Amino acid sequence: MKKKVLTAVLAAAMVMSMAGCGSTKDTTSTAGNTVSTDAQTESAAETTDGTEAASGATYKVGIVQYVDDASLNQIEAAIEAELDKKGEELGVTFDYGDYTFNGQADSTTLNQIATELVADNVDVIIPIATPAAMIMQNATEDNQIPVVFSAVSDPESAGLVAGNDAPGANITGTSDALDTDAVFDLMFAADPDIKSVGLLYDKSQDSAKKPIEEAKAYLEGKGVEVVEKTGTTNDEISNAADALAAAGVDAVFTPTDNTVMTAELAIYEKFIDAGIPHYTGADSFALNGAFLGYGVNYEDLGTATADMVVDILVNGKNPAETPVQTLSNGIATVNTETAEALGIDYSVFSDMCEGVVETQTAEEFE
Missing domain, CATH: 3.40.50.2300 (Response regulator)
Known part of the structure; x- marks a missing residue:
């Protein structure tokens, strides 16, 4: 699904609010993260680290792009492609189509997107670029929804993490730090x-x-x-x-x-x-x-970001114990x-x- 902007955010919120009453899904908790599953299709499947995940589970993935530009678009496409690939391999679904938005470089829009994603109780938020990451971090301080950022050049100076090896309580991600x-x-x-x-x-x-x-x-x-x-x-x-x-x-x-x-x-x-x-x-x-x-190669950066998301949602990795990845540039x-x-x-x-x-x-x- 094509990236949505603010008007679509508000419309989606209304539709999901009305549709919520008829939902057949329940929620379970895995390593502190809320995971949306279909209770009728749940069964065990082997994950990449040997643990068991729910086959047929659906994870709601929020993707928030700061603005349209060639690099950030490339990252988003790589994230989605990797989530699709991993979902097929693991027998789970990463539902990003309903939760993918573009902030159009506007802080008001980004804050409203953050509010909607929290209200939708997504399982993870992937902000692309520093301004989006900072707003998503602020929106998740109380609810601790995992945040896995991509293309943040200096996450420590931006106040997102204490250091590359010491992420925040619910936040980690990938950096495109420049030499x-x-x-x-x-x-x-x-x-x-x-x-x-x-x-x-x-x-x-x-x-x-x-x-x-x-x-x-x-x-x-x-x-x-x-x-x-x-x-x-x-x-x-x-x-x-x-x-x-x-x-x-x-x-x-x-x-x-x-x-x-x-x-x-x-x-x-x-x-x-x-x-x-x-x-x-x-x-x-x-x-x-x-x-x-x-x-960096931004396709590789997006792929690495998606892999971190899979580790957190499916394999139960703790964002606070997941170091920020900086790719060779x-x-x-x-x-x-x-x-x-x-x-x-x-x-x-x-x-x-x-x-x-x-x-x-x-x-x-x-």
Whole structure:
């Protein structure tokens, strides 16, 4: 089912409220987590860790995407595909179709989605991206519904967990933490004579804070001028890109920033016209026209997130004892059209990364 937005959230709440009286399902508790099961079809099935799960059980899985962009869409698709695969293997159903929503980068919408998912008594919530994860965490502090986040760049600084090995009482997940220095190593390998670098990001995005601090430290260590431009909307990001082009910076860096990601298709040609390569913290930026995206494979990240959900719901794992997973992020994705337009030879990257992936400008991954 296609992702639903707020109006669908409210409509779904009304429908489920009316339909609840005729339900044939009861609830049982597994390792502190409420699990929805069909009492008439319950039987034992072997799980991946040797424990027994209820064959025919149905688990209600809430998926909350922060905003539409290529990376987050890729994560959601991978989560759903893996849940379908594991459900078939284990003889259970992960019902996400009725509980999948998109917050459209609006905190009011995200809070109302959280309220509806709690009212629906879902068995787990999977928020995708930091702002969604923070709101879902707040909504589950009292009820302790498990939260398994995906694509949170710095879960500790965001206050989601005490540390990667010490998750919160009901929260864990996967991180797309960025190796900022590695991005700049690529930048200076391609052009050792860089004198000024623009930093383009949304100052309200928690995911941007740490890599921007790391970027400043790296550049100051090289004696390179730093030009910061920020924005919180597409129009502001577009204006910030114009300002960086006017400033004549030699390159631009953006971390894993969802606001800039949603604006990339509208700004990448500005940088090409100005002869400025845009180095970024996710492969989706390159798909949307930026010269380079560096980071994790988001399909793998989504799959790993779904596997953690299965361990918690089916295998009875405790979120508080499940370490946050940080995937290797040594993949450089280069937009070959942009590279050609800028005249950049990126062959040097092959010895500096786990892999170099080539892409061309499009809206979504195929």
